[in-house]
Amino acid sequence: MAASNVEKSDYATSADNAVPVASSTGQETSKKPFGFYMSFLSLVIMCLIVSLDATALAIAIPIMAHELHGTTLEAFWASISFILAVVIVQPIFTSISNVLGRIIPLYTSFLIFIVGSIVFAMAKDMSVLILGRVFQGIGAGGLDVLNEIILADITTLKERPMYIGLLSIPIAGGSILGPIIGGLFAQHAGWRWIGWINLPISALGILLVFFFLKLKAIPQSMREKLLRVDWIGIVLFSIGCTLFALPLPWAGAMYPWASWKTIFPLILGAAILVLFGWYESKPQEPMFPRRIFQTRTATMTLIAAALHGVVAYSFILYTPLFFQAVYFESPLKSAVSILPLSCVSVAFSVIAAVAVEMIRKYRFLILGSWVFAAVGAGLLALWDQSSSLAVKASFQVILGIGTGTLFSVLMIPIQACVHVDDMGIAAGILVSFRLFGGLLGLSMCSTVFTNVFEKKILMAGDLLGDLAALKNAHEAIAFIPVLRELKLPSHLLKAVVEAYQKSLVLSS
Incomplete structure (x- = not known):
């Protein structure tokens, strides 16, 4: 990935992945332009907002459930729905970014995450709050996996461990500060600020991506790109994960374990996941290569x-x-x-x-x-x-x-x-x-x-x-x-x- 002020002789692009190449002297180009560091800062921000959002909610769950008159099951689903969305979309974003390029999935992830944060912050009942968490999970799942993919695009194998180490700083910071921020907001400012705080941070990340993350498009038509996407695998994986996970929280709480409302979706979800595993040997760009x-x-x-x-x-x-x-x-x-x-x-x-x-x-x-x-x-x-x-x-x-x-x-x-x-x-x-x-x-x-x-x-x-x-x-x-x-x-x-x-x- 080339930043806006990087000369083509310093970077070579394949598909939309920019890969540093050797200079004429046979050595890796070591000097990094300003645009590279701003691009890396956008990845740092992506790591930070995902880490904060994933850890801040656990502290505030009792207060949210009390204020919105939510049940125990709904309170737990505020976290479960987020993880479910992340589980489903991460391999999907990986697969799509390999075919369509990084930029479209990246902007889509930011947009969905922002929409989810607004829905969460404005929720008047637990159903809307859970919906907001689903959107946040979709966006966070995309941001989380794309920052790793883009990092591999813009660094060489030799220098990559150093930048992976640097990315661990915002992840660690978010994991430690997330619960504290969640506690502060829940106790003093109001739990809705757990959602609102994402907006300015996300806006900064989008601006850095827009001005400094310059990627070359994959040299194929949109139709050719879309045909390469493992659409059937995406559908099977999404439905299978959802059906398999849905009955586990309500088993014994809403419906007995022996109820068909528990057993049927559980078995059907498992069967679809098995079918997905068999199917993944067929597509050109499988989500999970065998x-x-x-x-x-x-x-x-x-x-x-x-x-x-x-x-x-x-x-x-x-x-x-x-x-x-x-x-x-x-x-x-x-x-x-x-x-x-x-x-x-x-x-x-x-x-x-x-x-x-x-x-x-x-x-x-x-x-x-x-x-x-x-x-x-x-x-x-x-x-x-x-x-x-x-x-x-x-x-x-x-x-x-x-x-x-x-x-x-x-x-x-x-x-x-x-x-x-x-x-x-x-x-x-x-x-x-x-x-x-x-x-x-x-x-x-x-x-x-x-x-x-x-x-x-x-x-x-x-x-x-x-x-x-x-x-x-x-x-x-x-x-x-x-x-x-x-x-x-x-x-x-x-x-x-x-x-x-x-x-x-x-x-x-």
Whole structure:
């Protein structure tokens, strides 16, 4: 990708990908023009807004559900719908950008993300809020995958690790600051600012793209480009993922597990995904090339990525809820309380990458990470109402070491067993599998929470007055802000909090 003031002799373009080439002396052109740095800044902004938007909402969910009179299922769907949209669109944007070029999908992603942020910020009920989150997820999914693709376009293989490292800074910053910003807005300015704050940041990103990101068009007609897109694969993948994910949150909550309304979409979704896997050997530009899955290492790494997603995203959502419901913390204080998990996870994703570079081995790091993740998850189940600050922080550190290391190390074996030309798409597929695991994890955990809370709250005894709302488990999340303000007998308060504690522990 050439910036507007880069001479053609410094860059060569193939399709719409600008690739730095060797100079006449046989050395890589090392001097970067101003336009390159502005283009890279646009990628930094894309990483930042996606990271902020993905992490800020978990803190504000109880307040949003309370203000908009949302049910527990609707509250969880505010997060699930976002992840579902990201899971579906990331491989779609990857496939389309390889055929149509980067610019059209990039502007489309920005536009959809902005529209989603406005819909979210103006929502008057949970249904509209969830719709806004779907649009945000579509836009964020495109921005997230396109920034990695464009980075590969504008850097050489030798210099790429440095710029990937630089892009980890806004991702880390967003992961750490997102919950704090969400807590600040929810507690002081209003949760709607979680949506409004995206507008000026997105506008800056669009301006940088418009003025500095100059890409050459693919030398084909639009008709030829559209014929190369895997449209059938896109439809099968989208329908299959949606049908498979939809019944998981409502199973046992809205409809019994044995109900046809749960079983039918689940089986149909799985069948369509199997059909999609078979079909992907047919198109010219498949979304998921079969050659990526041909080695046992690749297959097992993708399965591990999906399991990692189940663990990581479940704790991201449910840990702040635990601090608010069990320890009566405000949204902002709960955001501060989960900093050990956020900071350690980010730190060890970087430390692990550096360690692999130094020791040139990764197998024992992966095995060790799973041990830390399993031990950390088990220790978090020991939290109760009397847990000390040291216990709460140290257990998060152990979990963060495991989950953070897996974020970076799992990328190495998948890229080590594919052809160099497939490294980019292999990385994208791994991210998709991790997100799909996160989607399944969040969906199943919401069901577990509702079912367990429904049983545990009955053990609290007679629920009268304000507590009567808790007889319906669908009101549990929206009731958390109210719970902090109630003056209740100690035995009754302890019983209610224990219902939240058990439900959140088992669901996360």
